[in-house]
Amino acid sequence: MNLSILGWCDLFAAHFKQYEGKDLSPARVAQEHRESYIIFGEDGEFAAEVSGKMRHEAASRAGFPAVGDWVAVALRQDEKRATIHAVLPRHSSFSRKAVLAGGKKDSGGKTDEQVLAANIDTVFLISGLDQDFNLRRIERYLTIAWDSGASPVIVLNKTDLREDLPSCIQEVAAVASGVPVHPISARDNRGLEELGRYLRPGKTVAFLGSSGVGKTTLINTLCGEERGRVQDVREDDSRGRHTTTSRELMLLPGGALVIDTPGLRGLEIWGDEDTLDQSFRDISDLAQNCRFADCTHQSEPGCAVQAALQNGSLDPERYDNYLKLQKELMFLSRRREKGALRRAEREWHKKVWRDYEDVKELRKRGLA
Secondary structure, three states: OOHHHHOOOHHHHHHHHHHOOOOOEEEEEEEEEOOEEEEEEOOEEEEEEEOHHHHHHOOOHHHOOOOOOEEEEEEEOOOOEEEEEEEOOOOOEEEEEEEEOOOOOOOOOEEEEEEEEEOOOEEEEEEEOOOOOOHHHHHHHHHHHHHHOOEEEEEEEOHHHOOOHHHHHHHHHHHOOOOOEEEOEOOOOEOHHHHHHOOOOOOEEEEEOOOOOOHHHHHHHHHOOOOOOOOOOOOOOOOOOOOOOOOEEEEOOOOOEEEEOOOOOOOOOOOOOHHHHHHOHHHHHHHOOOOOOOOOOOOOOOOHHHHHHHHOOOOHHHHHHHHHHHHHHHHHHHHHHHHHHHHHHHHHHHHHHHHHHHHHHHHHOOOO
C-alpha cells in the first residue's frame, strides 16, 4: 500500500527521519481497541501494541496512539503483528476531556486529554435536523473543532424532515462565525456533491456528532457499500443507539480518508479560552468596543456586550452558552496547571532519589 494514499507527506517524512536505520517503518493507526491497534502501512494491515518502554514513558493518555496517528513500528511479517515504538508529532488532533481514576469530575479524579482523532484536515460536525437539532451543542462542537487545528464544516443532515429548512440554515449560519454550512439528506442522497470539495485523495475528514445524526448512513453512501450497521433512532427523542462502537479510519473509493467515531452524547470540552474567540467571534468583536479593557460583560458601564443583549442583537441563550464554556475552560486550565505541578514534583523527587543513590554508590567505592 502506497503511504501517500494514507495521507503521508513531507511533514511526516521529516518527523520520521530520526527513526531511519533503526529497523522501524512508518504506519498509520486505523483502529484503536483499548490497548491494541490495527495499523496500515506499505506492507498491508497489521495488529499492533505499544512497546513497554513507550507505555512507561507516556506522560498522559494523549501520549498513546490514536486513530489517524502516524507511528514508528517494528514489524513481524510472519505474524502480521507489530510493536509501536513512537507516535510522530500530530499536525492536528480532536480531543475531549476525560476524567480518570477518581470517578466523578468534581471528586478529585485526574483530568486528562483523550484524543479522538489525529492528523485530520477537516472536521465534519454533523447535526440532525430532527429533534437532535441543538444550536448550543453546535457551538460546543465548534469550540473544540477550532482547537483541533483542523478546519470545521457544519453538515446538517435529514433535510427531508424540515419544512422550515431555510430558517434552520440561517440560525446555524448566525452562530457558525463563517464556517461553511451544508444541508444534506444522506438517506435520499441529496446535497452530497457539496461535500466532495473536502473529500480529496490523501486528505482526512473526521465525522463527529451525537448518536443518531446519520454519520454511518452518510459514510455508507460515500463508500458505495455498507461499511457500518445502521439503526433507526428513537422517535420520542431522535436519539440513536450507538451503531458505531469504535473509531475507525477508512479509505473512500475516491481516495479520501474518513474517520468515523461513536456518537458523542456528552462532549467535555478540551482547549483554552482563546478558542472561544473563534467560535464566538461576534461576542469577541463586541467586547472590543467595551469601555474597559478588563470588562467582564456583567454590570460594568459602557459594556458593548450588555448593550447588544438589551437591544436584541445578541441572543441571550448564545451569550449564556458562551459564559458556560468560558467557565469550563477556566476550570480545565486550573486542573491542568495542578496536574503539571504534580508531574513536576514527581520528577523532582525522582531526580533527588537518583542523586541520593548515586552518592551512596560513590561513597561505597570511597569516591565521595
